[in-house]
Amino acid sequence: MKFKRQLFGFMDMLRFKKMVPTRRKMLAEGPNTPLPQEYRTNVLAKKLHPGYMQVELTAARFVTNTMRELTFKRVDTEEFPFFRAGQYVSIQMKIGDSVVSRPYSIVSTPRQALENKLVLAVENAGFVSGYLNEKAKIGDRFVMTEPSGEFHYETLRDNHHIVCIAGGSGITPFMSMAGSLADGDEPYSMTLFYGARTAAQLAYKAELDALTARCKDLKVVYVLSDEEQAGCEKGFISAELMKKYTDLTDATFFLCGPQAMYDFVDKELAPLNLPKKAMRRDATCCGDLPMEHPGAFKLTVHMRDEVYVLPAKENETLLTSMERAGLNAPNKCRAGGCGFCHSKWLSGSYRVADGRDGRREADRKFGFIHPCVTYPLQDMEIDVPVAY
Numbered sequence: 001m002k003f004k005r006q007l008f009g010f011m012d013m014l015r016f017k018k019m020v021p022t023r024r025k026m027l028a029e030g031p032n033t034p035l036p037q038e039y040r041t042n043v044l045a046k047k048l049h050p051g052y053m054q055v056e057l058t059a060a061r062f063v064t065n066t067m068r069e070l071t072f073k074r075v076d077t078e079e080f081p082f083f084r085a086g087q088y089v090s091i092q093m094k095i096g097d098s099v100v101s102r103p104y105s106i107v108s109t110p111r112q113a114l115e116n117k118l119v120l121a122v123e124n125a126g127f128v129s130g131y132l133n134e135k136a137k138i139g140d141r142f143v144m145t146e147p148s149g150e151f152h153y154e155t156l157r158d159n160h161h162i163v164c165i166a167g168g169s170g171i172t173p174f175m176s177m178a179g180s181l182a183d184g185d186e187p188y189s190m191t192l193f194y195g196a197r198t199a200a201q202l203a204y205k206a207e208l209d210a211l212t213a214r215c216k217d218l219k220v221v222y223v224l225s226d227e228e229q230a231g232c233e234k235g236f237i238s239a240e241l242m243k244k245y246t247d248l249t250d251a252t253f254f255l256c257g258p259q260a261m262y263d264f265v266d267k268e269l270a271p272l273n274l275p276k277k278a279m280r281r282d283a284t285c286c287g288d289l290p291m292e293h294p295g296a297f298k299l300t301v302h303m304r305d306e307v308y309v310l311p312a313k314e315n316e317t318l319l320t321s322m323e324r325a326g327l328n329a330p331n332k333c334r335a336g337g338c339g340f341c342h343s344k345w346l347s348g349s350y351r352v353a354d355g356r357d358g359r360r361e362a363d364r365k366f367g368f369i370h371p372c373v374t375y376p377l378q379d380m381e382i383d384v385p386v387a388y
């Protein structure tokens, strides 16, 4: 077979011939300076995803009789990473012999993070929250995880109009979302229904009213179940009440509050036949199971080169058992969703909390578990990475 020699192919050959000397010349003319130790991309990645942060409590005040607002600054560097309004951080500390942590939604806005300010609000409920609510002092230092979580607006997934429903302390992520909207950093319009028993239990009412006054895309409706108050609705956040203030079609719903509120709102919105993606719920931590006589077991934990044997209870998660024993086990959401506590199962049967199994199929198949949502059914042995 005969090939016709193409002119362009011939030119390519000529260029190829010159390539090596041209490269040699350019290398010889190049600067002799050593390559940078850190590349800009890596510096930026570290800034946005610092992993763990060292923080200090700089201010505290009560925003209701029972809810305490805590303001933190970073002490390992001079700003918090930018985050998505609605996300949470997990704060970690030592109380007695235990190393404990809890996730809290961020109240402050992403812009404030760049001013080295991050605000949380904590109800006086439970071991860790009770400590932060009553005992944490200005100047105390803590370890905090970087902001995480999927409870935030996503342009490609969510409708332009979002209907947010808050119950009690569930107002916290919506403060950040409303503040960020008023700062001009979000593309949505927001109608917030905020339910509480009495007006005294409405946290941040003055701040929300001020945000509403400066942002035309934000509307807030206060709903009190136990008393009549001017400027507030009386009753519960029913579909009928919501329809009075906004169009419920073509909206994405964000819910944060107690389980009873989720159940009620689910029933109210059922006739709308909303697609699953139109309903977003903030995950709550996986707590103790109600059991009268929980079994007592032995939990063997491998952490790097160490092996610990500790007591575990049938109604407590493996993470709780490790924290009580003072082990520094990694965790963030405590709800089975983030995968940060991902550990290797070695032996012993267990149960996973209902509806909380966020493991990938491969993890299930190859014996990985999330200790934050796993309860022992007998003696167990697991291999856990060290948090930091």
Ligand code: FES
Residues within 6 Å of the ligand: 330, 331, 332, 333, 334, 335, 336, 337, 338, 339, 340, 341, 342, 358, 370, 371, 372, 373
């Ligand atoms: S801490 Fe998030 S899955 Fe366990």
